[in-house]
Amino acid sequence: MSSQHRFTKDEFQIPDIAPIVDSPFSNGLFSHFHSNHEVGGSSPNKCFIPESIWDKRSLSLPNQSIEITSQKVSKNRFVPKDKKKSYKNNKLTTTTTTTTTTTTTTTTTNNKCKKWEIKYTDLSLDIEIGRGNYGKVYRGQWLGTDIAVKTNEDEKKLSKQMFYDEAKTLYSLRHSHIVQFFGTSTMDNRDCIITELMACSLGQYLKNNPKVFKTDPQLCVKIALDIAKGMVYLHASNILHNDLTSNNVLLSSLNDFICKITDFGLSTCGQATKPVGCIPYVAPEVFQGTPNTKESDVYSFGIILWELLQPKNQIQEIVEIIRATEFKDYATYRPPIPAETPTEILKLLNQCWDPIPFKRPSFQEILKSLNQMYTKPDLLLPVKVEEPIKNGYIN
Secondary structure (H helix, E strand, C coil): CCCCCCCCCCCCCCCCCCCCCCCCCCCCCCCCCCCCCEECCCCCCCCCCCCCCCECCCCECCCCEEEECCECCCCCCCCCCCCEEEEECCEEEEECCCEEEECCCCCHHHHHHHHHECCHHHEEEEEEEEECCCCEEEEEEECCEEEEEEECCCCCCCCHHHHHHHHHHHHHCCCCCECCEEEEECHHHCCEEEEECCCEEHHHHHHHCCCHHHHCHHHHHHHHHHHHHHHHHHHHCCEECCCCCHHHEEECCCCCCCEEECCCCCCEECCCCCCCEECCCCCHHHHCCCCCCHHHHHHHHHHHHHHHHCCCCCHHHHHHHHHHCCCCCCCCECCCCCCCCCHHHHHHHHHHCCCCHHHCCCHHHHHHHHHHHHHCHHHHCCCCCCCCCCCCECC
């Protein structure tokens, strides 16, 4: 699994070895497991209650020192016996000796996590299998079950509330094409998310098997179908993924190729309030500062569909091309489509990355098109062309 790079409010971060580049839109943009080329950072706000606020209803306090200092009270207010009374200018005042008390109570957020809390002592961590944006990812076991343990420990780690919110999203989802969430472990300042163990990411698989579409076009359609099914479920649940990339799609094994969507660190309910995503998966309108929508998730899916068609992994090359133009042509640039791409796939691809968001199909419509291709293999026959399809820019 590859490490993630996000850009904050003041900078871009480009994948892997690419240097940081200032964004022309950085002031207008808001600034986990797998993805690269990130434009964004933390997930959009969801009416969070900051940790530092004392929730009087639960009477829980943050872990910090509390200082009690001198104070004045009126004549009629009850004065505790341990306070020294004094009269000055016929006014009653009380003085309390300054003390410092350190609370060790659990925060409200941690209390909320108890319904899916897993004891850290029940986890057995094996080898590190990747790095996420906020920490390492380990293979492990939990009560005899193979698991993936994603830690939240780096300098850029999620806040307690954001960590809880991602866990809450995962906890609410149950679908055959969404990575299964087992729970979290938050004791002793360890923040871990525990999920089912998957074989690898789609991005990793395509990197090692670059000619998969040419050798097995039906497999590629099957992979796209799995992703579309998962996204239909998410959108029906009023959840935007906001970070849909080939590295955030996992394969259960290299035998059955069941794909599942993961990494909900940037997901939002309804419409996002701030733009997030990753280059080149982020939709042009989002890159320009418009909040994410269902249509921007469709655009990201279109880039994954394009990846499935490639004879080699070209994501890094595409990022370098975009970067070379200083992002000026991002709205109109589209990756070149391979020659002999079947007509039906070409049609769907161009619909998914249409520059006008409302013209893009819904995932329900995408699912219908892919099902038709999967059940009619003749639609996947390569188109004979004399020249490669010239498609670098749209009109």
